[in-house]
Amino acid sequence: MPPAGIWIDGLVQSCIYMTMAFGMVLVFSILGILNWAHGQFYMLGAFVVYYAITAAGIPFPVSLLISGVVVGGLGMLVEKFVIERLSVPGYGMLYVTVATLALVFFFEGAAGMAFGLMDKGLATVLPGVLDLGSFSVSYQKIAVIIFTLVIMAAMYVVLNRTKVGLAIRAAAQEPVAASLYGISVKRVSLIVMGIGCALAAMAGSIMAPVYSVNPFMGRIPMIMSLLAIVIGGLGSLTGAIVGGIILGLLNSVIAYKISYFSEVALFVLVILVLLIRPQGLFGAPQK
Amino acid sequence: MMLGRYYIDYKSVLPKVVAGALVVLFAVFPVITTNMVTLSILISSGIWAIAVMGFTLVLRTGQFSMGQAAFMAIGGYVSAILTVKLGIPYWPSFLAAGVVSGLIALVIGVIMLSAGGIYFSIITIAFGEIVRIVALNWEAVTRGAAGILTRPPAPITIGNFEINFATSVVPYYYFMFLLVIMAGLVFRQIDRTRIGGTFRGVAANPMLSEHLGVHLMKYRVIAFTVAGVFTGLAGAYYVTFLSVITPLMFDLWKSIQIMMMSIVGGISSIVGGALIGATVLYTLGTYLSRLPIYNIQYLLFGAAVVLVLLFLPKGTGLVDLWGKFWHKVFREPEEYEMPEESEMAVE
Numbered sequence: 001m002p003p004a005g006i007w008i009d010g011l012v013q014s015c016i017y018m019t020m021a022f023g024m025v026l027v028f029s030i031l032g033i034l035n036w037a038h039g040q041f042y043m044l045g046a047f048v049v050y051y052a053i054t055a056a057g058i059p060f061p062v063s064l065l066i067s068g069v070v071v072g073g074l075g076m077l078v079e080k081f082v083i084e085r086l087s088v089p090g091y092g093m094l095y096v097t098v099a100t101l102a103l104v105f106f107f108e109g110a111a112g113m114a115f116g117l118m119d120k121g122l123a124t125v126l127p128g129v130l131d132l133g134s135f136s137v138s139y140q141k142i143a144v145i146i147f148t149l150v151i152m153a154a155m156y157v158v159l160n161r162t163k164v165g166l167a168i169r170a171a172a173q174e175p176v177a178a179s180l181y182g183i184s185v186k187r188v189s190l191i192v193m194g195i196g197c198a199l200a201a202m203a204g205s206i207m208a209p210v211y212s213v214n215p216f217m218g219r220i221p222m223i224m225s226l227l228a229i230v231i232g233g234l235g236s237l238t239g240a241i242v243g244g245i246i247l248g249l250l251n252s253v254i255a256y257k258i259s260y261f262s263e264v265a266l267f268v269l270v271i272l273v274l275l276i277r278p279q280g281l282f283g284a285p286q287k
Numbered sequence: 288m289m290l291g292r293y294y295i296d297y298k299s300v301l302p303k304v305v306a307g308a309l310v311v312l313f314a315v316f317p318v319i320t321t322n323m324v325t326l327s328i329l330i331s332s333g334i335w336a337i338a339v340m341g342f343t344l345v346l347r348t349g350q351f352s353m354g355q356a357a358f359m360a361i362g363g364y365v366s367a368i369l370t371v372k373l374g375i376p377y378w379p380s381f382l383a384a385g386v387v388s389g390l391i392a393l394v395i396g397v398i399m400l401s402a403g404g405i406y407f408s409i410i411t412i413a414f415g416e417i418v419r420i421v422a423l424n425w426e427a428v429t430r431g432a433a434g435i436l437t438r439p440p441a442p443i444t445i446g447n448f449e450i451n452f453a454t455s456v457v458p459y460y461y462f463m464f465l466l467v468i469m470a471g472l473v474f475r476q477i478d479r480t481r482i483g484g485t486f487r488g489v490a491a492n493p494m495l496s497e498h499l500g501v502h503l504m505k506y507r508v509i510a511f512t513v514a515g516v517f518t519g520l521a522g523a524y525y526v527t528f529l530s531v532i533t534p535l536m537f538d539l540w541k542s543i544q545i546m547m548m549s550i551v552g553g554i555s556s557i558v559g560g561a562l563i564g565a566t567v568l569y570t571l572g573t574y575l576s577r578l579p580i581y582n583i584q585y586l587l588f589g590a591a592v593v594l595v596l597l598f599l600p601k602g603t604g605l606v607d608l609w610g611k612f613w614h615k616v617f618r619e620p621e622e623y624e625m626p627e628e629s630e631m632a633v634e
Binding site: 034094101103104105106107112227230263264270274275 | 346351398399401402405406408409410412413414416417420421423424539543546547550551580581582583584585586587588589590592593596597
C-alpha cells in the first residue's frame with residue numbers, strides 16, 4: 001500500500017484534471033471541437049493569480065475569481081475571433097485544431113516574453129500543515145480539494161437549475177431544435193467557452209501555490225485532461241470527472257509502484273478504451 | 288470532409304516548364320551558394336516536407352494523425368542502432384529504417400484505424416508518447432536521454448570523384464533532393480491516380496464508399512503505411528544529417544509541427560503544399576529563433592499560423608496563392624473560377 005501522502009497527492013491531481021476536463025467536455029459538447037490551448041488558459045490563470053497576489057496584494061480567494069473572469073474573457077475573445085471564424089462546415093475540425101494548437105505556441109511565447117521563463121513560487125498563500133498523526137497534509141492541498149468540490153457543486157447548480165444551464169444542455173443535445181426555440185447557439189458557444197476557460201484558469205490558480213508557475217506548466221495537465229475525457233467519454237460530464245480521478249490516481253499511486261511504466265500503462269489504457277469502447281466509459285454510443 | 292471546395296487543377300497552373308525550371312534551380316542551388324546555414328535550412332525543410340506529404344496522404348483518407356513524428360523517431364532509431372551498434376553500412380540501414388517504420392505503421396494501422404476520426408487522432412498521440420517513453424527509458428538499446436551519436440555515411444567513390452559526407456553539406460543536399468523528388472513522384476502518382484480518388488471518396492463519404500464496394504480499412508491502412516515508410520526514411524536521413532538522435536527530437540510537438548506545415552502549406556496539392564508549408568514554416572522558425580528577444584519566436588510562429596488560417600480562403604493554403612497568381616497573370620480571369628466574395632466570407 002502506498003503511503004497516505006501519495007493518495008492525497010493523487011487526489012489533488014485528480015481534482016485539477018477533473019476541473020480542466022470538465023471545461024473541455026463542456027466546450028466539446030457545444031462547439032464540437034477540442035480546445036487544444038486549454039492548458040495554456042490554465043497557465044495564464046496561474047500567472048494572473050501570481051501577479052494579483054504579489055504585485056497588487058489582492059487576497060487569494062478574490063484573485064481566484066479575478067483570474068477566472070480575466071481568462072474567461074480571453075477565452076471568449078478566442079472563441080469570437082478565431083474559433084467562430086474558422087468553424088466552416090467541412091473544414092472546421094481541421095482548422096480549429098491547427099489554430100488552437102498554434103495558440104499554444106502563441107500564449108506560451110507571450111507568457112515567456114511578459115513574465116520570464118523562471119519558475120515562480122507562491123508558497124506563502126496558505127502556510128501550515130494539518131497534522132494527522134502518521135502523516136500531514138498542507139492546508140493548500142485541502143484547499144484544492146474543497147475548491148474543486150465547490151466548483152463542481154456550482155457547475156451542477158448552473159447546469160441544472162438555471163436558464164443558462166438549460167440553454168447549454170439543449171444546445172448540446174439538439175443545436176437545431178434549440179435554435180428553433182429561440183436559443184442563440186452562437187451566444188451559448190461564447191458563454192460555454194468562457195466558462196470552460198474560467199474553469200481551467202481557476203484550476204491553474206488554485207494549483208499555483210502547490211507547484212511553481214512557469215510558461216510551460218500547462219502542457220502536462222492539458223494532455224492529462226484530454227486523456228481523462230477520452231477515458232470517460234467525449235461529451236460526458238460524468239465521464240470527465242471519473243476520468244480525472246482515474247488519471248490522477250494512476251499518475252501517483254500506480255506510479256509509486258511501477259515508476260515510468262505507469263505512463264506507458266496510461267497510454268495503453270487509453271488505446272484499449274478507444275479500441276474496445278470508443279465512446280468511453282460514460283459516453284453515449286455514436287449516432 | 289477534406290475535399291477541396293475550390294479545386295485547382297495543378298496540371299494547368301504548374302506547367303512542365305515551370306516545374307522543370309524549379310527542379311533545375313534547386314539542382315544547381317549549391318553552385319549558387321555553399322553557405323552552410325542556407326543549405327542546412329533547405330535540407331531540413333526538404334526532410335520535413337517528406338514527413339508532411341505522409342501526413343497529407345493520411346489526411347486524404349479523412350484521418351488526422353497526430354503521431355507522425357513517432358515514425359521519424361522509429362526510422363531514426365533503427366538506422367542509428369544498425370549503424371552504430373551493429374556496424375552495418377549506412378545505406379542498407381537507411382532502407383531498413385523505411386521497411387521497419389512501414390511495417391510498424393501497417394500493424395498500428397490495422398489495429399488502430401478501426402477507431403476513426405478524433406479517436407484515431409488521440410490514439411496516434413498515445414502511440415507517439417509511448418514511442419518517446421520507450422526511447423527514453425530503454426537505455427540498453429537507445430541510450431536513453433543521452434541519445435545516440437551517428438556517423439556520416441561512408442564516402443562513395445565513383446572513378447576518381449569522391450562524395451564525402453563528412454566534410455561538406457552539399458552531398459547531404461543532393462541526397463535530400465533525390466529523396467524529395469522520389470517521394471514527391473510517389474505521392475503525386477498515388478494522389479492523381481485511381482487510388483487517390485478512392486482516398487478522397489473514403490474521406491468524403493465513408494458510408495457511400497462502403498456501399499460502392501470500397502473496403503474502407505484497406506485504403507486507410509494503405510495510406511498510413513505509405514506515409515509510415517516515407518516518414519521513416521525521412522527520420523533516418525534527418526538523424527544522420529544532424530548526427531545525433533535523442534527522444535526529445537521527435538516528441539508530440541514535432542508531430543504538431545508536421546500538421547501545421549501541412550495545413551498552412553495547403554492540402555489541395557500534396558507535394559506542392561508540403562514543400563511550401565515545410566520550407567516557409569521551418570525557415571520562419573529558424574530565423575525567428577535568432578531574434579534577440581527570448582521567446583518571441585513562439586509568439587510570432589503561433590500568430591503567423593493563426594493569421595494564415597484566418598485570412599486565406601477556407602480550404603486553401605499558401606500553395607493556392609500560386610494558382611491564383613498564375614491565373615491572374617497568364618489566363619483570362621473568367622476561366623479560373625475563384626470563389627465569390629460572399630462565399631469566401633466566413634460562416
